[in-house]
Amino acid sequence: MKQFRIHTNDLVEVLAGKDKGKKGTVKKILRKNDRVLVEGVNMVIRHTKPNPHLQQPGGRIEKEMPLDISNVGLCCPHCLKTVRVGYRYVEEKGKDGNTKVVKARFCKKCNEIIGQGGKKK
Template sequence: MHVKTNDMVMITAGKDRGKTGKVQKIFADKGRLIVENVNMIKRHTRPRPGQSEGGIVEKEAPLDASNVMLVCPSCSKPVRTGKRVLDDGSKVRFCKKCNEIVDK
């Protein structure tokens, strides 16, 4: 997966195109992720004794990972990323526009 939890991403396709948000959760086996305050849906829930009231709950639905791009922290643009191996053997992501390392 080209993005990780807590990355800032921009939506590139669908009804929310152009919106940005932070990645909350990743479902790597399905190739989907949840972005904060993007792709909101409404769910009708039943009241449960001792747990919650019933009503209409708004929550985020998963997006496909191919429909988001990472927003580079240094150049503040949606970018493609590459991977590098540093001298100490660790793998990091880098921005293909400004050539800066994304992972700190």
């Protein structure tokens, strides 16, 4: 399985495209086509026609479109900059009290460990 540097609930910055410079939280990772859905970024307005058949009212629907994963950069929650990420093995205490070694991402700028997205400790 491919390992992405970006995980769900990470804060990312858009590096290319019309929303360049915008920051948002990753809502979803579309592994199949290397795309990410970022909250409030790459919004498009869909004009839909009413469809009486499906009882859908027409109108404008705003929705996020996925971005290519290479067009977003991870923001470090410690130094709040878009940074390069490295991997490091750290010791982590599990629920059972045993220490185990896990692979963790770290910020190459401030050297702090970047958490695993939405997972709370």
